[in-house]
Amino acid sequence: MPYRPMMFALALALCLPTMVQAATVTIDVRGPDGQPLTDAVVVVDVPGAGRATPRGPYVMEQKAIAFQPHVLVVPVGASVTLPNRDTVRHHVYSFSKAKKFDLKLYGKEDQRSIVFDKPGVVALGCNIHDTMSGFIFVTTSPFADKTDARGRVQLADVPAGTATISVWSPSIRATGNMLSQSVAIGAAGFATTIAIRR
Numbered sequence: 001m002p003y004r005p006m007m008f009a010l011a012l013a014l015c016l017p018t019m020v021q022a023a024t025v026t027i028d029v030r031g032p033d034g035q036p037l038t039d040a041v042v043v044v045d046v047p048g049a050g051r052a053t054p055r056g057p058y059v060m061e062q063k064a065i066a067f068q069p070h071v072l073v074v075p076v077g078a079s080v081t082l083p084n085r086d087t088v089r090h091h092v093y094s095f096s097k098a099k100k101f102d103l104k105l106y107g108k109e110d111q112r113s114i115v116f117d118k119p120g121v122v123a124l125g126c127n128i129h130d131t132m133s134g135f136i137f138v139t140t141s142p143f144a145d146k147t148d149a150r151g152r153v154q155l156a157d158v159p160a161g162t163a164t165i166s167v168w169s170p171s172i173r174a175t176g177n178m179l180s181q182s183v184a185i186g187a188a189g190f191a192t193t194i195a196i197r198r
Helices: 005-015
Strands: 022-030 041-043 071-075 078-083 090-096 099-106 112-118 120-126 135-137 144-146 152-159 159-168 178-185 190-195
Touching: 022 041, 022 159, 041 135, 041 152, 071 078, 071 144, 099 112, 112 190, 120 152, 135 144, 144 152
Parallel strands: 022 190, 071 135
Antiparallel strands: 022 152, 041 144, 041 159, 078 112, 090 099, 090 120, 120 135, 159 178
């Protein structure tokens, strides 16, 4: 039987695992005033990338009569601890579609935990202190984070290919306070600036 090197090479290629090229995605978000927008959530959805896995710990403190951090990004299924670091009591609640809950009054160094089992934005408030507000952004995507003081997010190991980038912030005047766009992520990476309009 004659030796067929071309067929052998093809068979070998079919047996090798497919190598998915991963890239770094860098997104800069600017507010309506043109300045860096802090605490904007950036999500990259890649078809077939799978779901985010809760690792934690995930904590949102009540401290100095405020929720800290103001915005917390967690994967679906995450358990978030809400400790009270203040000397006064708090009554934390949410009426959000993604998660409704009501944590009755609890005092300093007490804490409660909530499991967030649906994707969406969960707005938090305190029945005692009307000025307190916070947000827990629950996502299925393994590629999600919030912008830093420079208005920047860097997400590593994002598979190259077609993806959807979404930006959420309370300051975005759009349905769900979110903007989305389709992009092509190359093997060398992807970077863009997203400007929020008034």
